Amino acid sequence: MKTTLLEAVQKRFKTIENEPLYAVATLLDPRFKDRYFTSADSIKHAKDALTQEVEKMEVLQSRTTPEGAERVPENPHKAPRMEAQPDSSSSRKSSLKGLFEEILQEHDEERGASSTSTQVQIQTYLTEQTVPRSDSPFHYWGVNAIRFPTLAATAAKFLCAPCTSVDSERLFSAASNIVDARRNRLGGERAEMLIFLKKNLPLHLKL
Known part of the structure; x- marks a missing residue:
């Protein structure tokens, strides 16, 4: 029975580490982090997925204030932009070109700073020791929200x-309705096929 159960678990969950939802949730649980992944490739995919999600959250936070209003990031040290001169068309083209390049440069700098901040948070968090299994991950994030806001x-x-x-x-109810006193000779494989058809056939018929 143990061998059959182990084979079933390995068959159904052998790709679970490559699912971004479960991988990111595991990394963000301070009791586990990246300590229980079985391969270096799985860890890399999980960290890439986490980086993407944190960057999305960072962009979302940068666009809105706590009141929900739009916020425009400002850099007090940046030089004023050039203004187009009305007396010459060539100078206007040159000024517009310079203004366009300046906007692109500012955008690249903001993205670079955001990416650096994201990597620093992730790297610092993952290198720290995991918390005991009995601790609450919600308590951990409540305490460390200031250090790792995103x-x-x-x-x-x-x-x-x-x-x-x-x-x-x-699903359990469906299994009990199929494997009952009148069908007590059903094997495990046949019962699994019937349960699968019961739950999935209506979805295909709707298509």
């Missing part, structure tokens, strides 16, 4: 509780 916001997105357990309970 990571904490991303963790709140990925570590939220499932909205309901109805689907899993319905």
Whole structure:
């Protein structure tokens, strides 16, 4: 029985580490982080997915204030932009070209600073020691939200509780309706096929 159960788990969950949802949630759990991935490739894919999610969250936070208003980032040290001169068309073209290049340069600098901040947060978080298994990850992020603001916001997105357990309970009910006293000779493979058809055939018929 143990051998059969182990084979079933390996068959169904052998690609679980490559699923971005589960990989990012595991990295953001301070009890696990990247300590339990089975291969270097899985860790790399998980960190890449985490970096993308943190960058998305950083962009979202930079666009809005706590009141929901738009916020325009300003750099007090940047030089004033050139203005077009009205007396010459060639000078206007030159000024517009310079203004366009200046905007592009500012945009690249902002993206570079954002990327650096993201990498620093992720690297610092992952290099720290994991917390005990008995500790709450929500308490950890509540305490460390000041040190890792973007990571904490991303963790709140990925570590939220499932909205309901109805689907899993319905699956157990479907199994009990198929394997009952009148079908007590069904083998495991045949019962699995019937449950699969019960749950998935209506979805295909709708298409």
